Amino acid sequence: MTRDEIANIVKTTIAEEFSYDKEKISEQTVAADVPGWDSFSHGVLIMQIESEVKVELPVDKIMEAANVGELIDLINTELK
């Protein structure tokens, strides 16, 4: 899976989970930018993304991801 494919999955899942306009999601987007993205929904979001990309991400590293771009990088690294 290429980084672009991962980025597409991440943005699509965020858009669906929070009923948010996908076009507004960039690599710099942070949780506070997206209405409804709280701690609980963040956990559920990660579970959704994991099932799409078929990899279990390390929890401590997920917490360190500061924005969408870093989350994409993390998945890209874990898939290698």
Next chain:
Amino acid sequence: MSTIVEALAHHAENNPGKLFININKPQGSQCLNFGDFYSKSLKFAGFLKSKGVGRGDIVLIVHPMDTLLHIAFAGSMMIGAIPSLMPAENAKQDKQKFYDNHRALYSLIAPSMIVASAEIRDQYRENLPDYGDITHAVDPDDPALDGVALTEPEAVSGSDVAFIQHSSGTTANKKGVMLSHEKVLAQVAIYQDALDMDDNSVIATWLPLYHDMGLITNFMLPLIRGLTVHAMDNFEWVMRPVKLFDMIEREKANYCWLPNFAFSHLAQRARDWKHDLSSMKYWVNCSEVCRPETHAQFVKAFADNGVTEESLKVCYAMAETVFAVSQTPLKTAARSLDLDQEGLDRREVVPATPGKPTARVFSCGVPLSGYTVTIVDDRRENTLPEGRIGEIAIKGPSTFEGYYKRPELNENAIVDGVYFSRDMGFMKDGELYVLGRKDDMLILYGRNFFAQEIEVILNDTAGIKPGRCGAFGVYSERMGTNELYALAELTDDGDAETAERDARARISEQLGVGLRRLFVVEKGALHKSTSGKQNRHLNRLILDKFLQGENIA
């Protein structure tokens, strides 16, 4: 024993090697036995004194889940200082709003010290510079603390305030519930019996400690009772709910407290989990509206793992009574009643009849030993009989000492030792049924509705984002009564006109009341507290702007 500190000293002396807490983290586990807990707390108490903190001073603790939380909390109590736990900044929250709210709250509390992790200390120094000098990151294992350690706790009285528990609500409006040592001890003594606990009882949890359910059931209760707690991070639990079951099976845990949504989350995420959960005596559902259908879903999902209907309890609890007031009796499953909706609207408890709107309500069980629950009328002058709906008033051995620096709130909350909860409910066959907050009650055309029951219908309306709506009563001079208004956020494919039309039809069909207007707000505009509850006050202000003809969307 008259203080929490004496209880800790007792366990440290008589059972120093017994495990108090084991925190399972992604990076590894962190353990603390009673002996080490006591000695490290004495060191921390010495550190506080060395910084000039003393009796009656407020010590705020802002820290991720870590044994430092427990040590700082107990160390504060050892010198008669008053600890209070606060949530840390969360990347998912609006940073500016978070610190603005905390600034307002802290100016009221006037803390003498803020104990934080190094990361949080730096965040505080940057965003709350007025508190930078009193914010400290402390390593309880720092050898430098050896020199200041106390040899024994300072004398504290049972009637002294032990700690402050901040209620839910937006941060700036949080109420600091003052709880004395003797009230906390009284609650634990009674509650452990209601749970049939013994010396070997083991607790499993993911709850953060800054909410009362976590603080009391997973910290104070095991500390005072000398029990072991196995904990995990709440964030990890959300993503890996199976790990709670891993922990329960591995540690043979017996007790676990969860809010209703957590039962639902576990049941929905179950994927043929094979855990043996037969060690569990009780799962306690508390802290939000408990639903019979959630219990049924949980039992169905995990019956093969050893979960029985009788092992699930419903508890009615609040910080103002330390914690529990009533709970499902030990050997029985929680009862529920199917009631006539129109009867409820008239504040009458009438059995449902086929073909008419029905409301299913869950029993919160029987009052704990020593607690008296009465249902009173609106003027709080008369006690209502069984089967009549009114405000729930509580008298018991653990009623709080008042709200910290909020005397205007105390006046109406406690009268002659009776706490008026502002919750509405009724008694039936000796059990308590809680319907909702008095403040959330809408009187429309002379009928009584709880905002929540209307919001349940709105949540199920196509086009409205579940959980992002609110119902309000607004007085109409033209009609001479309150009329129903609603606010809602829409889903991506939601259409305002259709949602309003459908919501009006559904509310009329199910409750027999008309919806005057549904106003659509921008996504994320509705206010919720840190515990996920709706902030009706702030949301009402949004509605008022609509009513004044201002479009805020």
